Amino acid sequence: MKYFLLIFVFAFATYTYAQQTTGGIVGKLTDREQNDEPLAFANILIKGTTLGTTSDFDGLYEIPNVEPGTYTLSFSFLGYETVEIPNIEVVAGKVTSIDVPMSASQGVALDEVVVTTVARKDSEVALLLDQKRTITLETSIGAQELARKGASDAATAVTKVTGIAREEGTGNVYVRGLGDRYNITTLNGLPLPSNNTAKKNIDLGLFGTSIIESIGIDKTYNAKNYGDFAGANINIVSRNYTGAGFLELGVSSGANSEAIGVEDFYLYEGPDFSGFYNKEIPDNPFNNTFDTSWDRETRSTPINSSLSLKGGDSFNIGENSTLNFFAVGSFSNKNSYREGVNRGAPNLGTGLPNSDFDYQRYSYETATTLMGNVGLRLGSANDIKYNFVMLNNSEQKHEEFDGILDREDDAPNGGGFIQRNTFERTTLMINQLLGNHDLNENLELNWGVGYNNVQNLVPDRRQNTLLPYTNNDPQGPKSFRLVSDASANHRFFQELTEDELAANISTSFKFKKNDDDAFDGKLTLGYNGRFKDVSFEATQFNYQILNIANQPNVDPYNIDAYFDEYGPGTGYWQIRTFRGTASTAGSLDPQTYGGEQQINAGFLTLEYKFTPKFTLFAGVRGEQIVQRIDWSTVIQGIGNNELETFEFLPSLALKYELNEKQNLRFAASKTYTLPQFKERAPFLFQEEINQDTQGNPALENSTNYNFDLRWELFPSSSELVSLAVFGKYIENPINTFLIVSAANNLSYANTGDSATAFGAELEVKVDVLENEKESAESMLVERLSVGGNISYLNTNQELDYLKVSEETNFAAAFTNTEAPLQGASDFIFNADISYYTEFANNKNLRTTLAGNYFSDRIFALGSTGRGHLVDKGFVSLDFITAAQLGDHFGLGLNVRNLLNPLVERVNENAEGDLDTTNPAIPGFLEDGPVTALSYKKGVDLSLSLTYKF
Template sequence: MKFNSLSLRALLIASTAILAPAFAFAQTETEAETETETEAAEAPTEAAPAVDEDFRLNEVVVLGRYIPEVLRSTSEVAAYLAPEDLARQGDSDAANALARVTGLSIAEGRFVYVRGLGERYSAARLNGSPLPSPEPLQRVVPLDLFPTKILENVLVQKTYSVEFPGEFGGGIIDLRTLNVPAEPFLEVSVGGSYNTETTGKDGLTYFGSDTDVIGFDDGTRKIPVAVRRAMSSGLRIQSGNFADQDLQAIGQSFTNAELNLIQTNDSIPLNGSYEVSGGTSFDLGGFDLGLIGVLGYSNGWRTKNGRLEVGEINGGQLQATSTFDYVSTDQNIGWDVLFGLGLDAGDDKIDWTNLYIRKTTKQAFVREGFDDLALRDVRDDRTAWYERELYSSQLNGRHFRGNWTFDWRTALSQTKRDAPYERAIRYVFDPLVNNYVYNPAGSGSNNSISFSYIDDKIVSGALDVKYTQPLSTARDIEYSAGIEGYENNRTAQTRVFGFIAANPPLDFRLTQQRADFLFANFNINPDVFEIRETTGSAGAGAFDADLNVFGAYAKVDAEVIPLVRAALGVRYENAAQSVTPLSLISSEADPAPVPGVKNNYLLPAATLTWNFAEDQQLRLGASQSIGRPQFRELAPQQYFDPDSSRIFIGNPFLTDTEILNLDARYELYFDRGQTVSAGVFYKDLEKPVESVVVTQSASVFQTYLNAPRAILYGAELEFKRVFDSPFSGAMMENKEFLVQANYTYSKSEVQASAGDEVFPLQSNGQPRPATDFVVDGSRLQGQSEHLANFQLGWQDDNARSQATLLATYASERTSARAPAGQPDFVQDPGINLDLVFKKGFDVRGREFTFDFKAQNLLNEDFDEFQSGNDGFVQVNQYDLGTSVSLGLSTEF
């Protein structure tokens, strides 16, 4: 869109009273700026009718010159992380970087909550194309997968516009990778970090395979050939389906000591990272060819020493009935590879982007305590290996033909999550030996070996057409339309096995053996242990899921009168979502079908932007959008989440959420990159999906349901100012200071009245009173009433140094609905304080950059709890520790 110049007479006629103060403000410009703008305004561009010279006045130019281009070119309320923001904040991944944005908070270190709405209401895109997720519980890709060094910028759009899919609640996050470089470069960097709760301290580990250090298994964790052969028979692996000698061979084929034996590491090593990036471009006559590449590797450790409790209401009081102390050590190995190729022929631009990200977690976990369900002291040992991969290949094009612009994109993106050999063993405390022993009798010991796999793929394509029609020399109108289609397919399956005592009770001396001796081959025989498959039946072990979306939109964006820009559009969207439970054992009955979700929507959106004074504008927006249940939420399949130590089961009776969005925002850009803004927002959600914790058949698990209704409203404030140093002296006078702060207040209410009904899993889709599961007036899950960020820093170009102090605060938020009668599960993120320092220097004529970062200086911990009914339960708590990292990079 063009920004205008217009005669002062027209401006005064349109809105004298409002624009008089703005005109006065405009007079503060320098004389040179005013003369330049006046000359530009008076330059003839086309023949015009004669005007009475007595009434001709110089024109006032309203250019919005300090408004960032990405925010000036959109009518929507948006936030933008520029390359300098990513560099200054020093965050290693996109999730942490986005925590600094107004109205955003981060859950589990991976998922972005926008304006208090959980990750289900946010959509992440890569260069405009949708992304699949490797996470079992989410369809939204976790943003910790994306290192900031492969990103050029990040756009967060908080109001809905029809060129995006209708699945929108809190925001759209568009991650934009590095483009063709303007100049050739080659940069090498190395870094290391230390954590006060992990590095050099006691932790846990297990051997695994010889290649674990590079994040790839060497075949140790591969399903054994004997097991695969038995699975191919279509029979459940157990006695009666296979002969004793076959079961013995199958049981002995499982890897034992390398994966079963948890060991103590008395000095967890430092974290390290390495990266090389480079790019160049070639002038091939009629067009430029650009190449860019990034290769990064990281290896880090994190130990959690924490507390887990399970609560119940006894005699009207909340009490912790099960209590555990635990230690968990994760080794996280990451690879990121980016290769981009671009062609620029002026009016024709084509980019090909390939991204590969791999994150592997090697986990050892031990917890000890009293289990109320088992009515005894127990110890649970667990080892796991989680491989998460994302691959995306994208082809994007943009073509200019006069007033026409054609944009197209196509992408194939695939994520995988492979978790082979999740080993779990439960021991019980025996006072006779004053130690934990393996005793499978009664509510005693058990063990399991599980292999789970997720393959999530999205194939997408889109075409956008825009025509710009001039309304005058200063104003225009844009007509745009487009189509987009994508198909999201997910396959998930879990096979579970365990060793059972063939002739209980076990020899007492055997029960005291450590795990690798206990399940050694000489104990796998018809007299001691035999293998048994415990994979869930009736579709509880596997499912296929798909989501097919076709959307088409039309939009008009015009400066209807000088300085007032309106955008009006509507999107038609057709979507069909289904989850099909599968039987992994062909000899067993097929599972019952699950109802799908299929809907057609017409989703309108309108925004109004009033540029009523130089570099000031007011935005108003209204739209309708939807939210869809995620695949795992629909699948009636059990899943153990290692992060929360809870079991999740989907509810196939979920439906879509319909959302009304209203926004208003004032923006003032008083210098380049400097701003003050204030806004308010309101959302009305019909049938939002909420997570509930329920107790059934002596088991505690987490599932989902549609609450009747919810509303969310709040206000946002943001301030960013750069100013010269107010101090004198050689060390201070050349510094430029930055002060940046934002605050979001939000409030939500989930509404459940008498007569409202919900359709929970445990009633098999039959209606139940909503008030049995939802407390009227309670807040939405993930919503913090207060969010705040503060940055204070300086930059000295002469000294080539930069320092920034960053503080992030999020107040308490609900993480899950508790069982009926109990207070909800609540997280308290608290205040996170970081310090980032960068310094450039020369060594033998080569430029180097030194990076220092200290995170969590206030030593906040992770805290999830229940409080109320005259009691307190520590659901999950562990110390995060303070991390210090050092980095060194150079460019060739």
């Protein structure tokens, strides 16, 4: 091992020395014939040498490892005049930047050549250049990289970034072991609402990559951003367009191996193909006037498809102003099937799960996107943009559970049956108006106003529960005879509406001009405001079983026949809400919660370059937060609560340029974590079988202290090596926990005094092979690139059941006194290998193999003597290939989840620092692990075709 380390150190030292004794030439080529669009595949040669290269998709080029001296550069492209620029000086350890506009008709004057790189924000090279130059520790992934790695939405995209893993079955992510509550999501710098009562952040899976220019992931805090942060600020930059007009049509079709493999694919009556379905509560519901069926129905072959149309154009207005627009409309659908086991918590005495089901789930999802933006550039100093986004996403699920409902009560020997039909629809409307103005050489003004509306609907969720007619005959006929829980058979209606107004405004003053005609200092003063109104209501109609003695046998797949024969007046059952029957006053009043959240914040930041190599970015922010909530629920009647706090949040970032290719960065900050409305509302949510949750009005915010240290090496314009270490200290952390009660519901509490997270991250992007071959028309490129990142996390938190009982109305029984953070994997690994080759102009092939692995992570903390509920780690592998077949046609083939691993959640044995002092823990589980959930997601295959007009 020591010899390997010596070789590595020697090779690295040799490489670093070579970089410091040679120089490089970089720059960008633009096409004057096409409104200064990037000019790809042009040839760049150093005359009198064998050194040269070609420009990439974004017109960017780099010639590294050039011996110091003075050279003449030659720029050529078929049909364009060759440009030669003499007297280019290359200095050891420096990079000379030459940007050249090229023309088909006339030469380029030397005064048109600039020494500033200007690049599009969606290319890997441009975003790496931004990362190299910026002071903060933001990592970005652009549209070019998203396409190469086959990311279809923002949730998939961010998991390609170091230290980020996706929560299984959702579009939410864990960043450095910190889950949804610790992150914040913005669009173009303005905050986004959540689409789910259970989450703080919007589901990133709602944002298809067709509307994304880039995604910035800032794992460190700076005072310009909202302070409700500890994991990452994920900023989606909507796609903009400049250049000649275009129109592109895309279609795709495919299938999921699990869904296509079932003999019959079942859903249920109601929701339509488009996903814009809704169903209102009918008149006189206590008389069962619902007109939708309880029963499943067979659907056609589950084929996935998508259709998109996008286009854009830009226009010159006068001599110095431009108007551009971009629009996209798309619709896609997806079918999936899961089969496996679904089990409850194991019994401490026997190790057997209290409930034990064979599980099937059929799912149909839709995603509709409309997006448009208009940009107006007035001269060189004023930019105004308007963005509109409409997203409508839906999922229709039919689920079946066969087996033991309760080992000590319902169907103890098996034969129980539950079916649940759920349709959920989320519609999000986003409106943004943004402005940037250079008032003079020293002063600039930036502002933005956004209005968002989100509506989340669960119309007419239906659930049936049947038990064996006698418990001793689990394979015999089924009926409602032994069903005692009134809510076991029900129809449920839910609506969440959230309106949010957000505003940003800041002014920056630049000072201390240096010899390069730039400014060493910038002082920024700004204001952020965020004003949110939330309204939630839900009504559930429970079909309470009566007249137990005379209940008939029931066919589980023909529930309608039972209710048709035995109507509301037969005395076999009655409908009641949680408030009562038809004779109860106010029985149709929904359970509700709502309120408002107001955040007013002011900030001041200072950016100052002490030397050409050393830069400071410091800031301070003050936030006044008011969160008011009121409710009318069955479990706690009518009430209200207010959380008000003022947070003082300092931040610091330092950057030191070791040389032209290496940076050293440090960041430290203080932030907070605010509880969400659902977490504080005393409402009982029955969102999953065996998983009920209720809010805790006594919940308080957490305080976070963060630090980061990172070293970066940029070997070339497309390569990166970085190593980072980080740490977090969290006071008063919030967790989901199991309430000690007969119902065993979940709730939320500040479960201990502190938590810590420490880790390290390594990221590498390198070009392994790059060849050029000359054709009759141009220079053709062949490139093989490899990228990967790995992160290690060590997290720990205190668990204190006495703190929970003293601060809330609940009792907790944590199995352990200490535990890792929920969702934190010790290891996360991403890797990809890409091959790109050109056959001719506009004819090329790009192929990528991308893999991801996360190690085991806690889904829920161990309680009442049971070990932690753990999601087992697995490897996923995707294959993506795309071919450009000329000026108009493109083909793509995506195969996702190639390995199709088993997704498994287990209840582990109790071990570690066990809490033996809590009287609510009768013993400890020693007969695990017990599989709580398992299934396979299947392989997703899709073939796509694009045509550009």
